[in-house]
Amino acid sequence: xxxxxxxxxxxxxxxxxxxxxxxxxxxxxxxxxxxxxxxxxxxxxxxxxxxxxxxxxxxxxxxxxxxxxxxxxxxxxxxxxxxxxxxxxxxxxxxxxxxxxxxxxxxxxxxxxxxxxxxxxxxxxxxxxxxxxxxxxxxxxxxxxxxxxxxxxxxxxxxxxxxxxxxxxxxxxxxxxxxxxxxxxxxxxxxxxxxxxxxxxxxxxxxxxxxxxxxxxxxxxxxxxxxxxxxxxxxxxxxxxxxxxxxxxxxxxxxxxxxxxxxxxxxxxxxxxxxxxxxxxxxxxxxxxxxxx
Amino acid sequence: xxxxxxxxxxxxxxxxxxxxxxxxxxxxxxxxxxxxxxxxxxxxxxxxxxxxxxxxxxxxxxxxxxxxxxxxxxxxxxxxxxxxxxxxxxxxxxxxxxxxxxxxxxxxxxxxxxxxxxxxxxxxxxxxxxxxxxxxxxxxxxxxxxxxxxxxxxxxxxxxxxxxxxxxxxxxxxxxxxxxxxxxxxxxxxxxxxx
Numbered sequence: 001x002x003x004x005x006x007x008x009x010x011x012x013x014x015x016x017x018x019x020x021x022x023x024x025x026x027x028x029x030x031x032x033x034x035x036x037x038x039x040x041x042x043x044x045x046x047x048x049x050x051x052x053x054x055x056x057x058x059x060x061x062x063x064x065x066x067x068x069x070x071x072x073x074x075x076x077x078x079x080x081x082x083x084x085x086x087x088x089x090x091x092x093x094x095x096x097x098x099x100x101x102x103x104x105x106x107x108x109x110x111x112x113x114x115x116x117x118x119x120x121x122x123x124x125x126x127x128x129x130x131x132x133x134x135x136x137x138x139x140x141x142x143x144x145x146x147x148x149x150x151x152x153x154x155x156x157x158x159x160x161x162x163x164x165x166x167x168x169x170x171x172x173x174x175x176x177x178x179x180x181x182x183x184x185x186x187x188x189x190x191x192x193x194x195x196x197x198x199x200x201x202x203x204x205x206x207x208x209x210x211x212x213x214x215x216x217x218x219x220x221x222x223x224x225x226x227x228x229x230x231x232x233x234x235x236x237x238x239x240x241x242x243x244x245x246x247x248x249x250x251x252x253x254x255x256x257x258x259x260x261x262x263x264x265x266x267x268x269x270x271x272x273x274x275x276x277x278x279x280x281x282x283x284x285x286x287x288x289x290x291x292x293x
Numbered sequence: 294x295x296x297x298x299x300x301x302x303x304x305x306x307x308x309x310x311x312x313x314x315x316x317x318x319x320x321x322x323x324x325x326x327x328x329x330x331x332x333x334x335x336x337x338x339x340x341x342x343x344x345x346x347x348x349x350x351x352x353x354x355x356x357x358x359x360x361x362x363x364x365x366x367x368x369x370x371x372x373x374x375x376x377x378x379x380x381x382x383x384x385x386x387x388x389x390x391x392x393x394x395x396x397x398x399x400x401x402x403x404x405x406x407x408x409x410x411x412x413x414x415x416x417x418x419x420x421x422x423x424x425x426x427x428x429x430x431x432x433x434x435x436x437x438x439x440x441x442x443x444x445x446x447x448x449x450x451x452x453x454x455x456x457x458x459x460x461x462x463x464x465x466x467x468x469x470x471x472x473x474x475x476x477x478x479x480x481x482x483x484x485x486x487x488x
Contacts, residue, residue, distance in 0.1 A: 255434035257444035258427060268431075272424040280415025 005156050008052065008059040008086055009040040012079055013106045014066025016041065018097040021142035025149050026225060035152060053077040061155060062090035067099040067106035069114045092155050093135040096148060101137040101166065102242040119166060122242040137167040141239035146221050147172045166242065176264055177211035177236045180219030190278050191286050197233040199290050208250045210238035212263035302340050305330060306354050309347060314393035318401045345408055352402045352409065352418045355394050360421030367428050373438035376429060378479035381455065385471045388459045395459050440488050451482055
């Protein structure tokens with residue numbers, strides 16, 4: 001019988017969204033042939049949570065889901081103690097989701113010093129600095145199941161992943177969500193006559209889409225292998241970023257007509273110059289419904 | 294460092310502006326411009342293939358010139374109110390020092406849209422100038438000084454006001470010198486646009 005990689009999935013302050021997302025991994029059956037959970041809040045594990053907190057059980061990879069705080073207890077054991085113990089046993093640590101990576105939406109809760117494992121929004125923390133070298137972050141609300149599964153397989157196969165400044169694999173986070181969006185023509189010609197759920201229109205200009213300045217690959221590695229938010233007609237809400245969630249997610253914040261957040265790396269004058277040119281033209285094809293004969 | 298050819302183009306633009314202002318756009322011909330510059334008509338066509346092309350290049354030249362001046366103001370670490378005054382001041386200064394430039398903008402570019410429809414659609418040919426005005430507005434809103442509103446509502450108020458004053462000056466209607474209105478007009482514009 002082949003040796004499976006042992007995973008410990010610790011859930012802190014979380015909605016379990018990442019676990020639910022991971023249940024949609026299309027090759028889950030194969031995954032469970034290659035990996036086993038010593039404990040997981042939803043999957044059957046080889047050990048109970050009581051055993052995890054009372055003993056030192058071997059695991060290869062420690063997975064952390066949810067925002068963390070020194071106030072949180074897991075089965076009466078302080079969460080920080082639990083993380084310290086198992087991060088010394090595991091050879092790799094993966095933070096799962098934006099909460100575990102940056103603090104996420106639970107930063108609004110009443111817990112003290114709530115954050116991600118290594119980052120409080122964009123700020124680097126020193127709490128777990130000694131284990132940072134073996135941490136990989138998979139941000140997202142929720143995580144894309146393939147980002148997580150592929151990262152775990154890369155660890156298993158000893159493939160060296162290049163990481164960005166927030167320890168996220170560049171394979172998935174060097175891109176923006178805009179990359180591969182089927183609405184790019186509408187973006188190029190500044191047409192946002194979108195109605196939610198419709199095929200036409202770019203949602204960047206009026207409907208709050210954050211795809212041009214959000215890192216991820218939702219339009220490259222599709223969700224459930226078929227779709228993405230922007231393809232389905234909903235704006236990207238920037239869920240992989242350190243400052244997620246912003247407010248008014250369905251409305252583009254503008255100052256005197258200029259979007260507050262511009263496409264990543266595009267200087268304001270460059271954006272305005274291009275916008276001025278494209279605004280001068282009307283592309284009739286893009287003004288019509290795609291299926292309108 | 295600009296090349297000899299670019300310098301010559303600039304000379305043609307400057308001379309054309311002056312002739313357009315004195316003789317009128319339609320009454321000025323390419324041979325007139327060549328003659329004023331002591332160039333052959335054939336040589337003129339090496340720089341600008343037609344009067345329409347020259348007309349579009351001139352408006353881009355003016356937009357670039359004004360845009361550069363406004364960018365210098367936008368990049369200063371001063372309040373929005375001070376920026377407003379500086380923009381009004383520079384606009385009037387240009388109107389006094391280079392009246393042909395503002396005259397071209399108001400009387401030729403805005404009044405002869407047929408000449409500019411092909412190649413100068415929308416605000417393409419005045420992009421550099423408009424971009425700086427947009428940035429002035431946007432930064433004013435971010436600082437909490439200016440009210441967030443439709444860009445053209447604010448743009449019309451600002452530029453329409455300035456253009457109107459320069460027009461009145463050109464018609465010799467204003468009882469005072471143009472620069473004597475700077476403080477009052479700046480105050481009015483800022484008050485109208487601020488929160």
